[in-house]
Amino acid sequence: MSAASTPLVANYRGVICDLDGVVYRGSKEVPGAIAALNTVVAGVPVAFATNNASRPPAAVGHHLRRLGLEPAAWSVVTSAQAAAAYLAGRLSPGTPVLAVGGPGVAEGLTEAGLTPLGVTELSGTTAVEAVVQGAGQEVSWRELAEVGYLVQAGAIWVATNLDATIPTSRGQAPGNGALVGAVRTTTPAVPHVTGKPDAALFDFARSRLGTERDATIVVGDRLETDIAGARSAGLDSMFVLGGSSTLQDLAFAEKNSRPTYFAFGLCGLLQPGLRRLEQTDGIVDLTPTGALAVLEAVEPQRLLQAVITLAWDTLDRGRTLLEDQAVWTDLEHRLGVIRP
Known part of the structure; x- marks a missing residue:
């Protein structure tokens, strides 16, 4: 098979794939995405990486199976898991950690061998060495205040992501970045961030895949998170049109946010890669x-x-x-x- 006809995915041993805007939009599949993925996962493992720390990986996996993704070599990794992995490398097993956000935050900490605590479980005798702050629909003022108190006292502060907004059925709502911003009004400290566009989530996903950097490609629809993050992690990337970033965004992208390849959808993995030409040939x-x-x-x-x-x-x-x-x-x- 010539290079001109080789499917792009054949050049890699693992794929890190975004979800919202690439695989699905809300509860519905992006047209053609699941069919393309079923072909991809039959030969190459895929790690679906999401900044959404509120949902546990199992819930996301259930959504994907309901859409028709077949059982194969695929997994779901979240920014909450990456945050927990970061702390597990710095704290003793079982160390209490304040978990703020949806259930995915606490589950990630438990999976990493740490002890998640809710704000109501804290006491004056509990030595909390770290806090993980993620988005969640029930995050309260009391929780944000407690994050500030702990950080001021020297606790390690990890934020799952700094997304300013999150899309909902009624429009844009404040994301974890907005909540982190509220805490930052109380302290000069800056959190360690594990979600996109930082490299931690990509490194965590790649550890799950067991692949080297040059054998891994990232697929996403957001230039400022997926593509910029891939570059920060030293990975090739494929930008997918039709999602959050537009053709105009792609055309005006700064060099550090430009993808290696671009495509009309996940089917681009199954076709020869589209990339910048040497010349436009008068088109x-x-x-x-x-x-x-x-x-x-x-x-x-x-x-x-x-x-x-x-x-x-x-x-x-x-x-x-x-x-x-x-x-x-x-x-x-x-x-x-x-x-x-």
């Missing part, structure tokens, strides 16, 4: 105002490569690329990108 060009214009009708994969190549070349040379959302939205439609 697209810039108008005098800096707008991107399509000059030749080609297949969507080739057009996508030409668009991104021209955009990145333009920015890297310090030239103007027009940020007209209508133009970029029209290009997404022309490429057949499906948005919720």
Whole structure:
């Protein structure tokens, strides 16, 4: 099989895959995602990595199986597990740790051999050496205050992630980053963060896969977390269109947030990898105002490569690329990108 026809996934021994926006949106599958994954996991192990620390991995796994993901070499890893693994390497087994957030936080600590405590279980005689702070629908003022008190007293402070918002059925809601921000008003301390875009979650996922860096690829739809995080962890990445980040976001991405490959969905793992071209071959060009214009009708994969190549070349040379959302939205439609 020639390099030009080799599926991208054949170049790797493990995949770290984002979930929301890549595999599912809420309770529904992203079209074609599960079929592609069932083909991938038949030959290459996949670790689904999520910043969502509130749900235990088993709950996420149940969701994936309900969507149709077949039993195979796949697992779910969370930022709460990465936080617990970080502390397990620094504390004695059984050490009490304040667990703030959803049930996934306490479960991660237990799995790592530590003793999670809720705020109501604390007492004046309990020596709490660390706290893990994650998002949860029932997080209270009392819990946030206790995190501040413990951190001020010298406890190790670990935050599962710093996502400012989380998507809900009614819109954006405050995420763990907002709650961490509230605690930071009480102390000059800065938490150790284990979720994306920091490298800890990717390193933890890779330890589960048992793969080396050059044999692992990250798949995600957020440039600022999935792709930037992959780069910080020294891993190749594939950006998926149709999720949180748009074609315009990809085109204007700074160098430290650019993926190795890009695709229209998880099916991109089963096809030759799309990446920046050496030249655009006259498929697209810039108008005098800096707008991107399509000059030749080609297949969507080739057009996508030409668009991104021209955009990145333009920015890297310090030239103007027009940020007209209508133009970029029209290009997404022309490429057949499906948005919720």
